[in-house]
Amino acid sequence: MKRRNFLGAAGFSCLAWGIARDSLTSVRTKTEPPEVQKPKRLKPGDTVALVSPSGATATRFEVTIVKENMEALGFKVKFGAHLLDRYGYLGGKDEDRAADLTAQFADPEVAGIVAMKGGWGCARMLPFLDYEMIRKNPKVLIGYSDITALLLAIHAKTGLVTFHGPIGLDAWNSFTAGYFRRIIMDAEAVTMQNPIDAGDRLTPRENRVQTITPGAATGILKGGCLSIISALLGTEYTPPWKNALLFVEDVNEEIYRVDRLLTHLKLAGVLAQAKGFIFGSCTDCGPGEGYGSLTLEQVLDDHIKPLGIPAWFGSMIGHIPMKFTLPVGVEARIDAEKGTIQLLEPAVS
Secondary structure: OOHHHHHHHHHHHHHHHHHHHHHHHHHHHHHOOOOOEOOOOOOOOOEEEEEOOOEOOOOHHHHHHHHHHHHHOOOEEEEOOOOOOOEOOEOOOHHHHHHHHHHHHHOOOEEEEEEOOOOOOHHHHHHHOOHHHHHHOOOEEEEOHHHHHHHHHHHHHHOEOEEEOOOOOOOOOHHHHHHHHHHHHOOOOOEEOOOOOOOOOOOOOOOOOEEEEOOEEEEEEEEEEHHHHHHHOOOOOOOOOOOEEEEEEEEOOOHHHHHHHHHHHHHOOHHHHOOEEEEEEEEOOOOOOOOOOOOHHHHHHHHOHHHOOOEEEOOOOOOOOOOOOEEEOOEEEEEOOOOEEEEOOOOOO
16 A cells, blocks of 8 residues: 555544544443432322332222321322233233333322332333433332332433332331331431340340441442342443442342342442442242252352452341331441441432
8 A cells, every 4th residue: 555545544544533432432421320319308298109010909908008008107199090900910011000100200299109019020111211201300219129120220310319118018117117207208317227136035036137248338329129130230221330339139039049140240240349238138038949059148158258348138128027218329338247227318308
């Protein structure tokens, strides 16, 4: 190639690379996480909406119980238009469930949204949500289990702080309702800690914290149901995990499945980015049938202990009667020996 042609080609290549670089920069800018925004705190007299974004609500009796629970907290109650729909095991068609949730965010009379139950189905409706409208109308959204898909996706897309906490059909005992009130209604920067009660025993047995790696860490609370987090990895519906205080819980998963799920988080680079790790409960997670199952303790030691970050399991998170309300997207400090989660800022405005 002649020198003039070579320089021309090189110049064109540099120009092309500059355009490509600017394009990549633009793409990176567009994919930067949105600024975190907090919903307004809920007050007595506010209206909360009940929706069924996941499994079907079985009976009107269940709706009555949940309505009375919300009224006992001081709220007025509004029902989603498709609250009692059923499409197989789902609480209606994907588009209808998404329309219900979107409508509650758009409704100026509604201050907060409570999911009736978990199950499966929230991930199916993620492509049908109007995230820009949700971003412009920030409100409290609370639930756990399958609702994790909504909590993470909406936080990732809009920056809205969402809440991993009780669903409508939970027991709403004094422990659960107390943390809900303090965090979502009173805007307290609380410190969450398991209750210690030996009962008629010499040593407490229930609600014990088991430290994996001691120490304290400060970061951003992010997490939810382990199997749902795993299912969403690789999609546009998960937030960045850098500096996360990662909390997980699950139900009805045999130990080898928990192993598989944590392996996925490890291979996807999620665990390596976390500053701290909290395993709540894994309800009804036995070894299953077969030969030589690992224990949950061994699985956590295999995956979490090598990270060298503060970590424990046994926190009051998940499919249990007494549970914390954890805000997704709020700065906190954890202590793995005490088993405490201290919010460093209010989760609501």
